[in-house]
Amino acid sequence: xxxxxxRVETTTILDVSGNxxxxxxxxxxxxxxxxxxxxxxxxxxxxxxxxNYIDSSxxxxxxxxxxxxxxxxxRLLLFGLNDAPRELFKISHLLKLFEVYDNETQAMASPAxxx
Amino acid sequence: xxxxxxxxxxxxxxxxKEKSSLQKDDDFLDLYLYVSxxxxxxxxxxxxxxxxxHHSGFVFLNQQENSLPKAQIYVxxxxxxxxxxxxxGRPGTDMPxxxxxxxxxxxxxxxxxxxxxxxxxLRSHPGLLCVIRGALGPxxxxxxxxxxxxxxxxxxxxxxxxNIMRHSYNGxxxxxxxxxxxxxxxxxxxxxxxxxxxxxxxxxxxxxxTKISPRPLNEVRPGGLGLHIIRGSMDTVEYKRAGRLxxxxxxxxVRPSTRPCPPQEEKPS
Numbered sequence: 001x002x003x004x005x006x007r008v009e010t011t012t013i014l015d016v017s018g019n020x021x022x023x024x025x026x027x028x029x030x031x032x033x034x035x036x037x038x039x040x041x042x043x044x045x046x047x048x049x050x051x052n053y054i055d056s057s058x059x060x061x062x063x064x065x066x067x068x069x070x071x072x073x074x075r076l077l078l079f080g081l082n083d084a085p086r087e088l089f090k091i092s093h094l095l096k097l098f099e100v101y102d103n104e105t106q107a108m109a110s111p112a113x114x115x
Numbered sequence: 116x117x118x119x120x121x122x123x124x125x126x127x128x129x130x131x132k133e134k135s136s137l138q139k140d141d142d143f144l145d146l147y148l149y150v151s152x153x154x155x156x157x158x159x160x161x162x163x164x165x166x167x168x169h170h171s172g173f174v175f176l177n178q179q180e181n182s183l184p185k186a187q188i189y190v191x192x193x194x195x196x197x198x199x200x201x202x203x204g205r206p207g208t209d210m211p212x213x214x215x216x217x218x219x220x221x222x223x224x225x226x227x228x229x230x231x232x233x234x235x236x237l238r239s240h241p242g243l244l245c246v247i248r249g250a251l252g253p254x255x256x257x258x259x260x261x262x263x264x265x266x267x268x269x270x271x272x273x274x275x276x277x278n279i280m281r282h283s284y285n286g287x288x289x290x291x292x293x294x295x296x297x298x299x300x301x302x303x304x305x306x307x308x309x310x311x312x313x314x315x316x317x318x319x320x321x322x323x324x325t326k327i328s329p330r331p332l333n334e335v336r337p338g339g340l341g342l343h344i345i346r347g348s349m350d351t352v353e354y355k356r357a358g359r360l361x362x363x364x365x366x367x368x369v370r371p372s373t374r375p376c377p378p379q380e381e382k383p384s
Contacts (some may be wrong), residue, residue, distance in 0.1 A: 019248075021241065021273065022241040022244060022277045022280065022281070023241035023242050053273075055244075055273055055274060055277060056274055056277070056340040056341045056344055059340060060340070083262075083263075084266050084270070087267075088270065091343070091348070092340050092343065092344065
């Protein structure tokens with residue numbers, strides 16, 4: 001799995017590729033929390049278009065990132081969910097919890113700060 | 116013995132014997148894969164199809180063919196990866212057979228025909244989860260599961276094995292896990308019903324089933340989703356303590372229409 005960060009104005013976009021499971025989900029968690037807590041970025045967008053599989057530990061990392069962003073008044077957005085990750089989000093009832101967009105353009109068009 | 120039915124205790128003994136002959140001093144044998152001829156043929160080159168193995172640094176070690184009763188053949192493939200650190204265990208130590216002497220745990224259903232397809236022996240290292248997913252993918256395709264159903268099975272098995280690693284073995288990396296995949300088939304009322312049965316064995320302490328339950332999904336907190344995912348993905352989820360082993364049995368029917376219907380309520384007269 002690979003994670004790389006891009007900065008677009010006040011937004012950080014984390015591009016993730018590969019599969020996220022118990023063996024590497026802590027890397028996702030660290031990258032997310034670094035942007036949200038340490039860098040205090042007002043908006044973090046996670047690009048999951050290169051992720052074909054994510055397990056419950058990966059989802060737990062995203063939920064932790066979401067909680068941290070809510071605590072700090074920032075936003076965590078997702079886009080590019082492939083079939084398997086989308087199904088997992090669906091059966092875990094997480095689709096309504098996260099802001100999920102189809103692509104980067106749509107995600108970037110959303111407000112930078114939570115209401 | 117019916118065609119397509121393998122006596123597991125015979126297999127267990129054969130596996131055991133074979134493993135000792137494969138043992139090498141300088142290798143750490145992480146993974147054994149046993150497939151029936153049926154699976155082997157459809158995989159083309161079984162180990163070749165398991166790209167995840169190669170991506171994970173595994174080296175193909177050996178392949179043997181053995182005859183089983185009723186002229187069935189299984190192919191065993193052994194993979195090794197050099198010991199990378201102390202946490203991975205002691206090189207040269209064979210993995211104890213988990214389920215070789217297990218009791219006859221499969222249901223003696225008079226209706227279902229059960230055929231061995233594939234068995235994986237692995238250690239409790241999270242890096243091997245991708246190998247399990249890689250092995251199950253072609254198997255689901257072979258059994259004619261839809262893509263979505265195949266993903267459900269893979270997801271459930273992945274979560275179940277991750278639970279064993281996390282909870283049963285408390286994160287220890289060198290403990291044995293065995294995964295059996297069987298094909299179930301029966302004719303009922305002129306209709307053919309097919310399913311996959313997956314049995315997972317580990318040597319951890321017995322699970323207190325009264326203390327495990329999936330968390331409410333309306334809670335926004337990380338963790339606690341694994342069991343919910345397993346139950347939501349499979350048609351049957353059964354836990355049983357079998358001797359000194361934990362056994363988790365997962366069943367998925369190939370088509371929703373072939374799932375056994377619950378008894379209908381009697382209509383009031």
